Amino acid sequence: MIRLLLAVTISTAISLFGTRYLIKWLTEKGIGQPIREDGPGGHKTKAGTPTMGGIAVVAGSAIAYIISDLYNGIYTRSGLFVMLAIVGSGIVGFFDDWLKVRNARNLGLNKKMKVIGLLVVAFGFAILMVSFTDVHTEVSFTRWDSLSIDLGPVGWTLWAAFIILAMSNAVNLTDGLDGLAAGSSTLSFSAFTVISFWAFRHPEIYDLDHALD
Incomplete structure (x- = not known):
């Protein structure tokens, strides 16, 4: 449990303070978000807003995972694979933003390349x-052995890939609205923190031992 709280504290601190200094550095370098010419007029005021802020969030997650597991922890395959997925998605987003900045236009990776990535x-x-x-390849709204549907390895693979793709695009769409995705993400991250805290406090119910492989 201490590892969970330590990870939350470290990742939050790095994300908040890292974003502050990252924004300052990006502003000094003139690295900002181009705005589409055919977009709403009000969005033009956001031109030049520092982009690539996801670097601080991904870095915060990775560093928090590494440090928290140094405290009486173990680097499990499940945890490493999750971190690889986070970093991999971050790399796709980085190239998308980098192309926008390099070409000075609000067109990074095209839809096909982004989806493929x-x-x-x-x-x-x-x-x-x-x-x-x-x-566990069972999908349930409560716990894996209660009112669950066993998708099997192939079905679970397709389901997991769909969830990752859907969530990534949902955040991307939210970030493209009039407000940035930081506020919405904070609420989501907070909810998952509570869920993780509760689940790890009741391992006999949620059978979390399978994650320690």
Whole structure:
């Protein structure tokens, strides 16, 4: 439990303070977000807003995972695969933003390349989980052995890849609205923190031992 709280504290601190200094550095370098000419007029005021802020979030997650597991922890295959998925998705987003800045236009990776990149990450993660861990392939709204549907390895792989692709695009769409995705993400991350805290406090109910492979 201490590891969980330590990870949350470290990742939050790095994300908040890292973003502050990252924004300052990006502003000094003139690295900002181009705005589409055919977009709403109000969005033009956001031109030049520092982009690539996801670097701080991904870095915060990775560093928090590494440091927290140094405290009486163990680097499990499940945890490593999750981190690979986070970093992989971050790399796709980085190239998307980098192309926008380099070309000075609001067009980074095209839709096809972005989807292909995310599919590689999503299916890579799902296949690794099914092949090298004891991940449960049951889908349930409560716990894995209660009112669950066993999708099997193939079905779970497709389901996991779909969830990753859907969530990535949902965040991307939210970030493209009039407000940035930081506020929405904070609420989601907080909810998952509570869920993780509760689940790890009741391992006999949620059978989390399978994650320690």
